[in-house]
Amino acid sequence: MSKRMLVTYFSATGTTREVAERLAHAIGADLKEIEPAEPYTAADLDWRDSGSRTSVEHRDRATRPALKTPIDVSGYDVVFVGYPLWWETAPRVVRTFLESEDWEGRTIVTFATSGSSTRGADGVQLHDSAPAAHWVPGRRVGANESEAKLAKWVEGLAL
Secondary structure (H helix, E strand, O other), X not given: OXXXXXXXXXXXXXXXXXXXXXXXXXXXXXXXXXXXXXXXXXXXXXXXXXXXXXXXXXXXXXXXXXXXXXXXXXXXXXXXXXEEOEOOEOXXXXXXXXXXXXXXXOEEEEEEEOOOOOOOXXXXXXXHHOOOOEEEEEEEOOOOOOHHXXXXXXXXXXX
């Protein structure tokens, strides 16, 4: 029996969206966007401004930006969760998504994009937001990574 797969993603600038679209196409998965109720503006994304929305959210670990629309994962066995790396970690809205779903019996695989940040412990840091899930280690994905390379990565996960 083949597993039903879903690729979810949060993308503030479009880079993670493009990778998620290629991944979903490569593995025949459904695709859904993790959208914050209040979209991020260019000013919100200015990491050099300590008062910007992303800077404030990063400092406050309890922040959970509201979602525009919930994503129902109940029909899926494997859910890929993609996001940009902000300060080597996932944006807080990703935690909002993870904490709003029932992950019992589901597998989560993360993938992250970044122009400059390295992938730290971002995937492991998310485990407490969905402790009932089976977590498979993910990876940092290049913005221009091909569908073939993405498909080969997923095949190697032996999901």
